[in-house]
Amino acid sequence: MGGSAFSASLPASALPRIPPAVYYAVKARLTPRLETLYSVVSTPHEAPEKADHGDLDFLVCEPLNGAMGEVPHDAVQTLLVARYVVPMPGNRTSSYAVCITPGEWGPLGHASEEKEARRQAMETDNQQELYYQVDVHVCSDKAEWERIQFFNGYGDLGMIMGLIARNKGLALGSKGLKVPHVPRTPFELSVSMDEIMQYMGLSMERWKAGFRTKQEVFEWVATSPLFDPVRFQAEGQGFKKVKPERKMYAQFVQWVREQQKHLVESGSAEGALRHTMDQEEQVQHALKYFGKKEEFDALNREDAEKARLREGFNGTKVRAWTELTGGQWKELKLIMDEVRGRVGGEPGILKILDERGEEGIKEYVLQAKEKLGVQSAALPEQKEAAEA
Incomplete structure (x- = not known):
């Protein structure tokens, strides 16, 4: 089933998976409504070859109410005609349950799917109404919107790029590119996705053009000089456990495993290894590239001095x-x-x-x-x- 934000108030059967045609129709209907409240409204690029959708994700920023404060949740709820809402304050994601009008999927060629979803909801949970889960993430500014829009685009692509960066001792997420710096907070290299993409050797224009298949995504992201199929890892210390529903992510990992197997069997693994940096080399390269090495080294010296003081x-x-x-x-x-x-x-x-x-x-x-x-x-x- 679809989203899980309403588990406390609605059974899972009330939130059916959404066929692509229905998804795009609902998105086209709700986007103009949100545009009356925010100057920037978007949905991340959908994953290629996606068979259906669990919810609709909107990213918004820059309220049009003339005030610096937040748009009230009840205003968004009224605008979306949502029956239920799970409100979250500040720059977070609030979820709205929008009722699926009986027969709504018919003109879009999915009458049978709607009929089956209603039958299951009634038989399983005595649930008469069906809903779309509409998630609205409020971004603090345009810069944050751009990062989240990028990182959440094309399914698990952002997570895959983060995995490639992690293999090189770097941390990439919706807050930018960083260097892990224990015991300090991660050290920021850049928050500009244009700069980060350039450093990773990936074309932003190609990203904007879109991807028809997951294979296209895998082949494109593997052109990055940071991609190291020989040393590649997805598990172990420093790697977070990924949720089972991240199927595209898991498929990429399997795709890389096949690349590794081919390199070993062909006897070309050692040659491929010579053309890539190890983690320490990559971190030092990134610090120099972004002009942050002196600042980073100064922090390390400060930490070393504090450690010597504590010891001596x-x-x-x-x-x-x-x-x-x-x-x-x-x-x-x-x-x-x-x-x-x-x-x-x-x-x-x-x-x-x-x-x-x-x-x-x-x-x-x-x-x-x-x-x-x-x-x-x-x-x-x-x-x-x-x-x-």
Whole structure:
């Protein structure tokens, strides 16, 4: 069956799969209505060879109400004549259940399919009405709309491109091209799909022209220099598990497996490998291409310095050097602050670590303890020994 947004209010049988002719007719009917609320209204390019549809997806942005705020969900519900709505605030996807008028599919050549859908709904769930699930995703601006429009176009193509990028140590999604940067958030390379496509060596004009078959999609995306059939992976660490309904994605993976088998059997795998970059080479290439290498390297240096500080100057080590007890946390802080102030903060500590190692820091710690007159509190066993 179709969409699942209304599982709490409607049985699955109430949302039948939609034949292509019906899908395009409903899309043509609802698009002008949404255009009275938003200046930009579109649906992502449909997957090639798609037999039917589960729902209708609209991408919208730039409200026409003259206000900077959101278009109220009830206004969209009224406009679409939707019986039910699952509203989501902000730049997210809201779902609307639009009633299928009895006999609506007949003039489009699908009377029998509608009759069968109604029979199943009645017999299975005593459900008399059928609905289309209409999803409306509100984009924050035109730039976000362009990215989501691209990434959701032609079925699983965006996910396939993301898989190719992931194989090269990059992350591609509806928010652009990035470099994974643990423990930081992913490092942004570009949010422009034109730039990203150019980097991946794929023609935007060819993408706009469309694809008649999934085979055309596979062959086109495989022309990217980033596509590496020898090292290609779709499972394992770093790869997300894909939902079973992503059949086009699974078919692409199988298609690549066949390419790999052919390379091995023909003895040409090693030669193909020489013409591609490994992950680290690709990441460095991308950073230079987008002019982000200096910024990325600076962040890495900052992270490395923080790690050295945590390792060479921390509460555990200072406590051991000064023989402070666990309850003397105030004294511990005073000593550490005194050291920082005396050597010029973290840069000074790093310099001492570079020149003299932890022994150099330890000297400053003990000097700070003496200057502040901090005394180590007697441990319980020490107190018992003294009393005895």
